[in-house]
Amino acid sequence: MDALKTYWRRLQQFVLPLRCLLCGAAGFAGMDLCADCAAELPRNRSCCARCALPLATGAALCGECQRRAPPWDAAWAPFRYGWPLDRLESRYKFGSDLAAGRTLSILWQREPCPIGLPQLLLTVPLHRHRLRRRGYNQALELARPLARALDVPLRHDALERRRSTDAQTELDAVARRRNVHGAFAVREDIALPAHVAILDDVMTTGATLAECTRVLRRAGVQRVDVWALARAPSPRVTG
Known part of the structure; x- marks a missing residue:
């Protein structure tokens, strides 16, 4: 074979x-x-251990995480959201360029995971209206080959997006948190393990991943990690 x-x-x-x-x-x-x-391609080698924010020095935690830690336990984002990866990501996410998505997926698979692997990998869901318009969930298509490569089970249906939300791209940090508040739910008929990771394509302020994490915590998950292909260097960067 x-x-x-x-x-x-x-x-x-x-x-x-x-x-x-x-x-x-x-x-x-x-x-x-x-x-x-x-x-x-901008690798995210020096970054905060808790939120993966790119750092200029080797400090363990960024200033924000020292002041107020995010709800998740650890983060993995192997790339920084910058040239030329941002062009590939934009073509994949907004231009329906599946060849760009395939390339991004291969790049992710070749990066070592610095944190413990979860028992289950989940993806940030799209609302059915946006999924219908785009034709695919960009996070899910990145997650499928990555899960196979790491031999981690993947479920795309454990998290649901209850309502349609505005695109996060043009919103500031506060508006992003308000935009996704109460937007997600865990399906009641699905049993989740103690340790899961939630995956998205790009992490900017972390508002979406934080809201998903809170929902998973309320469902009884003990450890939640967040994975993203790329991490924006600051909340002002589009992603």
Whole structure:
């Protein structure tokens, strides 16, 4: 079976060779990115241990988490939301560019997870109206191959979005919290384990993930981690 998969992958690359989605050069390491563009991706190496906010120094916690810790236990965001990853993310999320999504998923799978793996991986749900318009849940499509690679069970239906909310993109931190307050619920017929992680594509202020965390806590989950592909360097950054 592995040999057959390798054959079809090589055949596909021969017929449709990999090309960098950013500059058009030849793909690199099985991705639609060239080596130079891949090297420019902003890894989130120095960051807050609690919220993954990028930090200039090696401090364990950012100032905000020292003053008031978020409701979740730990965060993992392997990239910073900046050039050129932000262009790939925008094309994937708003431009229906599934090739960009596939590339982002591969990049995430190749990053080591610095925290303990959960018993179950969940994704931030879209309201059915937005899901119908977009055609896919960008967080779920990133989560599926990542869950397989890490051998972590994934459920897309444990969390529900009760009501439609405004897009978070143009809102400030306070408005974001108000926007998602009471927007999520855990399905009553689903039993959750003690340790789960909730995944989204980009984390800016963390308002959405915080609201999901509170709902999961009320449902009896003891430990909640938050995962995001990328973390905005400050709440003012769009994401």
